[in-house]
Amino acid sequence: MAPTRGTDSGPVNQLRSNKPGNAVQIIGRSSSLYTRVPLVVAHELGVPYELAPVFDLTTADSAVYGNNPALKIPSLRRAGSVLFGAENVCRALEDLSESRRRIVWxxxxxxxxxxxxxxxxxxxxxxxxxxxxxxxxxxxxxxxxxxxxxxxxxxxxxxxxxxxxxxxxxxxxxxxxxxxxxxxxxxxxxxxxxxxxxxxxxxxxxxxxxxxxxxxxxxxxxxxxxxxxxxxxxxx
Ligand SMILES: N[C@@H](CCC(=O)N[C@@H](CS)C(=O)NCC(=O)O)C(=O)O
CATH class of the missing domain: 1.20.1050.10 (Glutathione S-transferase Yfyf (Class Pi); Chain A, domain 2)
Known part of the structure; x- marks a missing residue:
């Protein structure tokens, strides 16, 4: 399914309902190895997300990385909280998912x-x-x-x-x-x-x-x- 433009910062995947406010935000890049891991998991589990792209990985401003002090992507922003790291994000996506698909951790x-x-x-x-x-x-x-x-x-x-x-x-x-x-x-x-x-x-x-x-x-x-x-x- 083709991504559509997000409200302010990037493509939204519309695997499930795409009511405003329903999608979590993944801070990362479509070209990033670690970002792709939770993106694949989100698609597998049918969790809607909005990608907030980080364009410049040379910047040392943590705000650009969703306030990850390690200056790394990806992070997951949802419900006023930010979660750092690919594996953490994948586990949170499973928590958010209504699907009963089985992931081996x-x-x-x-x-x-x-x-x-x-x-x-x-x-x-x-x-x-x-x-x-x-x-x-x-x-x-x-x-x-x-x-x-x-x-x-x-x-x-x-x-x-x-x-x-x-x-x-x-x-x-x-x-x-x-x-x-x-x-x-x-x-x-x-x-x-x-x-x-x-x-x-x-x-x-x-x-x-x-x-x-x-x-x-x-x-x-x-x-x-x-x-x-x-x-x-x-x-x-
Ligand atoms: N421990 C992090 C590592 C993430 C990571 O290395 N991400 C790369 C992008 S694929 C990155 O942020 N690179 C920028 C840099 O190394 O400064 C995780 O598991 O998500």
Whole structure:
């Protein structure tokens, strides 16, 4: 379903009723790896939300990040409160949801292999942000990023070798799992930003290609939010 313009700050997803005031606000970006995780979950659960885009990630003004003192996205604003971080936002969306869809959370992963897999997805997500912010935005290249890239590639190699088993180990009675959603968002972000080639990781690519066919994935495909229109000034 095509997003419509929000009241003041961005697109509104209209999965359920879209009465004014009904949608929560997700502060983030359509191009952001961590933001996409709760966006996918919101679509899967049918929770209406309004995206409040953060256009400039270089600013150090916490107000721009919904008053997150860590200067990070995403956050969730609802009922006068702000909640920081992708996983927190996903859990709050489940609380808000009227759907009975079953989400598998990380605490349900029982084996070392499953727990390692989730840990390495989180690690690779953080490494991706480090590389995008440091090397693409900051135009830096030094031992800090060389080591980050090596650990990132090591994590991806491990995930490529073990993702089949990690996916098989997920409880069969589920609609989604945070593991699958975070893995999809990670692999597609590599391709979107071009930080590392994905060809060396055929199992991860195969998973992402399949998971990307879900409507919730297609409705949240990465893109850069169009900057706000400049306010027209009257000629004197
Ligand atoms: N711990 C946070 C990490 C979020 C994060 O790193 N977000 C990235 C965008 S995908 C960000 O805010 N980058 C800006 C920066 O690192 O300064 C979470 O789980 O949501």
């Amino acid at each position: 990380p605490e349900e992963l029982r084996s070392d292999l499953s727990r390692n897999a989730q840990e390495l997805v989180w690690h690779c997500m953080a490494a991706q942000v480090q590389l995008v912010f440091g090397t693409i935005i900051g135009k830096l290249d030094n031992i800090y990023f060389t080591k980050a890239r090596a650990g990132f590639e090591g994590g991806l190699r491990w995930l490529d070798e073990h993702c089949k088993l990690a996916l098989e180990a997920l409880p069969a009675e589920r609609d989604i799992s945070l593991f699958e959603v975070t893995l999809l968002c990670l692999i597609e972000h590599l391709e979107f930003r071009g930080t590392l080639p994905v060809d060396p990781y055929p199992s991860l690519v195969a998973f992402a290609r399949t998971y990307a066919t879900r409507p919730a994935a297609q409705q949240t495909a990465y893109r850069f939010d169009p900057p706000p229109e400049p306010v027209a000034t009257e000629a004197r």
